[in-house]
Amino acid sequence: DAGVTQSPTHLIKTRGQQVTLRCSPISGHKSVSWYQQVLGQGPQFIFQYYEKEERGRGNFPDRFSARQFPNYSSELNVNALLLGDSALYLCASSPTGTSNTGELFFGEGSRLTVL
């Protein structure tokens, strides 16, 4: 079975630009979460969507937005890019909406470099 797939795997943007990252969850998984991993740090929670509704939001500015589509795939958008947005963006899917019964399955990430 295919795991969580993310695209693009690598991209380079300049300050002020906008970026869209895409994620396809494992088949049958209805929840998608996004994490940002800065070099040398652990992943930091950005968003969670379940059944196309936002379930959680981390401490990120409004420049960060996301959505989930009817097929449960998801997009993360970041506007007005800053140098500090350079990071590995991880998508994770899970079969349930609550972590009390499930676990996160991570993709390999999209590495964003902002120049």
Add this chain to the structure above:
Amino acid sequence: AQSVSQHNHHVILSEAASLELGCNYSYGGTVNLFWYVQYPGQHLQLLLKYFSGDPLVKGIKGFEAEFIKSKFSFNLRKPSVQWSDTAEYFCAVNAHGSGTYKYIFGTGTRLKVLA
């Protein structure tokens, strides 16, 4: 606010040595606890998890972890490491009953096992 501390940032061991990686968390309520591993060039994958019950949990590849509630700790152990255990290890917590997959990750421990 929730936080996770991993005390060892880099650990170097010889094959067959015993491993213990420390993880302490800060949170006033009930938590779900996880250890994730990231092998070189691969995505994050779950090693083991604790939701409730027996505080000694066993995971894949001979790893185990013990939840000590009074110490807010969830240390990872393996009696005898192998070269293939070289990876980065992340401890994570999630508020039980939060209804989200908002995990708080530690900064990670890089383990290098010498053959």
